[in-house]
Amino acid sequence: xxxxxxxxxxxxxxxxxxxxxxxxxxxxxxxxxxxxxxxxxxxxxxxxxxxxxxxxxxxxxxxxxxxxxxxxxxxxxxxxxxxxxxxxxxxxxxxxxxxxxxxxxxxxxxxxxxxxxxxxxxxxxxxxxxxxxxxxxxxxxxxxxxxxxxxxxxxxxxxxxxxxxxxxxxxxxxxxxxxxxxxxxxxxxxxxxxxxxxxxxxxxxxxxxxxxxxxxxxxxxxxxxxxxxxxxxxxxxxxxxxxxxxxxxxxxxxxxxxxxxxxxxxxxxxxxxxxxxxxxxxxxxxxxxxxxxxxxxxxxxxxxxxxxxxxxxxxxxxxxxxxxxxxxxxxxxxxxxxxxxxxxxxxxxxxxxxxxxxxxxxxxxxxxxxxxxxxxxxxxxxxxxxxxxxxxxxxxxxxxxxxxxxxxxxxxxxxxxxxxxxxxxxxxxxxxxxxxxxxxxxxxxxxxxxxxxxxxxxxxxxxxxxxxxxxxxxxxxxxxxxxxxxxxxxxxxxxxxxxxxxxxxxxxxxxxxxxxx
Amino acid sequence: xxxxxxxxxxxxxxxxxxxxxxxxxxxxxxxxxxxxxxxxxxxxxxxxxxxxxxxxxxxxxxxxxxxxxxxxxxxxxxxxxxxxxx
Numbered sequence: 289x290x291x292x293x294x295x296x297x298x299x300x301x302x303x304x305x306x307x308x309x310x311x312x313x314x315x316x317x318x319x320x321x322x323x324x325x326x327x328x329x330x331x332x333x334x335x336x337x338x339x340x341x342x343x344x345x346x347x348x349x350x351x352x353x354x355x356x357x358x359x360x361x362x363x364x365x366x367x368x369x370x371x372x373x374x375x376x377x378x379x380x381x382x383x384x385x386x387x388x389x390x391x392x393x394x395x396x397x398x399x400x401x402x403x404x405x406x407x408x409x410x411x412x413x414x415x416x417x418x419x420x421x422x423x424x425x426x427x428x429x430x431x432x433x434x435x436x437x438x439x440x441x442x443x444x445x446x447x448x449x450x451x452x453x454x455x456x457x458x459x460x461x462x463x464x465x466x467x468x469x470x471x472x473x474x475x476x477x478x479x480x481x482x483x484x485x486x487x488x489x490x491x492x493x494x495x496x497x498x499x500x501x502x503x504x505x506x507x508x509x510x511x512x513x514x515x516x517x518x519x520x521x522x523x524x525x526x527x528x529x530x531x532x533x534x535x536x537x538x539x540x541x542x543x544x545x546x547x548x549x550x551x552x553x554x555x556x557x558x559x560x561x562x563x564x565x566x567x568x569x570x571x572x573x574x575x576x577x578x579x580x581x582x583x584x585x586x587x588x589x590x591x592x593x594x595x596x597x598x599x600x601x602x603x604x605x606x607x608x609x610x611x612x613x614x615x616x617x618x619x620x621x622x623x624x625x626x627x628x629x630x631x632x633x634x635x636x637x638x639x640x641x642x643x644x645x646x647x648x649x650x651x652x653x654x655x656x657x658x659x660x661x662x663x664x665x666x667x668x669x670x671x672x673x674x675x676x677x678x679x680x681x682x683x684x685x686x687x688x689x690x691x692x693x694x695x696x697x698x699x700x701x702x703x704x705x706x707x708x709x710x711x712x713x714x715x716x717x718x719x720x721x722x723x724x725x726x727x728x729x730x731x732x733x734x735x736x737x738x739x740x741x742x743x744x745x746x747x748x749x750x751x752x753x754x755x756x757x758x759x760x761x762x763x764x765x766x767x768x769x770x771x772x773x774x775x776x777x778x779x780x781x782x783x784x785x786x787x788x789x790x791x792x793x794x795x796x797x798x799x800x801x802x803x804x805x
Numbered sequence: 806x807x808x809x810x811x812x813x814x815x816x817x818x819x820x821x822x823x824x825x826x827x828x829x830x831x832x833x834x835x836x837x838x839x840x841x842x843x844x845x846x847x848x849x850x851x852x853x854x855x856x857x858x859x860x861x862x863x864x865x866x867x868x869x870x871x872x873x874x875x876x877x878x879x880x881x882x883x884x885x886x887x888x889x890x891x
Binding site for chain 1: 818819820821835836837838840841842843844845861862863864865866867870871
């Protein structure tokens, strides 16, 4: 590895120089070498720049976990732009919000998602709309900025990437994260943020060149994204799956590819634990299993130790706003199984009271994170940013107030206690009750709604909605869920709907959720 | 109702089908966002309860489950040939 790597895309370029013919990416039937990824991303970057994508422009990549999505991410960086990955489950209204929020000059997506993107494709700031897969000829004729993904690659073949204009403190990516108000916030991450995070995490996980990392998590989720970043950083191999839906297929591939790394969230491990035939898949190659996004229970830890006896198990904790805060060294999982561990390398964490004073070991307070992985702020949301970023130790330095209640023991091991906001974590995904409530009351027939999280063995927390119908309205739970599904990602759709004559209220008329369960 | 229609009715009634459009027989349920990792468990439950089948974990493959056509063929294979017309 070269010593000076000032920008994130250099990871791919350097690995392609060292290991051009090595298969970097396995996705379905496709096996793609480092050289092909390097050349395709160069070609696409050239094509984006030729069509007006300039330094600092945002490029939204709205697609599933595919080869094209991988190429698009690195191409956006090589075009000196900011890569903004958006979950393919996002619906039209939300996609419209994201486009209006970060005003991208390019949107890269797939034909099968046209039902969602066609409604927003004519946004005035969009200079180019790149579509992979089957392109509807009617749409194509109607949108002058539309160009097929493969055409752009062919056009730019053997072109070099545009000249590199950024430095490491320029933005590399914006990762949108749900907020309590219901509108997502764009976490701004520089090349330096992401290089620091990738180096730190790779070092405590011990990522090696011969690692084969399985990723079933959305690339739009930073946990999934970094599986790719870390794999390419090391010259390792990424096995990219769309999702965990067809379990047997995923495990067949995992076994055949001899995966060494298995990142997951508790819901995935719960599904695996229920699988009676798990033992029929040879997963003895797994060297490390990681968990984040929600707590790894003692039951899960036990299952993982039995299912992957030779593997290191990492329980970890973090926020999009700083990528990751802590990890539990595998050798400590026996003696501190409920801890989320110590600060990751090159990061400091401590716990403060409401005034910002550090508290004694064992006292619950808010966790603060200091280090170069801390975001630059939320895109165009200075008030929300001011709540999270506060002065650090040195002039001009900012530390992250996580908004999480934690405590630390005498040895500096952190224990997650709870969130300060009301965000629900279902399947490891953030769900803002306000966002779901807003959608519910937008359905004719629903007068009021209150959404809470309730404990669920499989999901961690399930989304539950209490609904008050308008007089005379008749809606079934299924109809309400279908409506939600048309507006929200599936993990935000209430699993349980309870009809009520009225919602409990405080003296001032606000909904009182404390009594609801 | 024939087998395919029963399966279609379950899918469209229990899951959200984008644009309210009818979903093509061969359309990938995963691609269309109709099904996901917890939704697939509901489908398995429906197939087992409705058609009195036992579905193994190892059969949770896209070939068997990822479209109305494939689901129909899968159930037919599991049930074996029926002596009566559908």
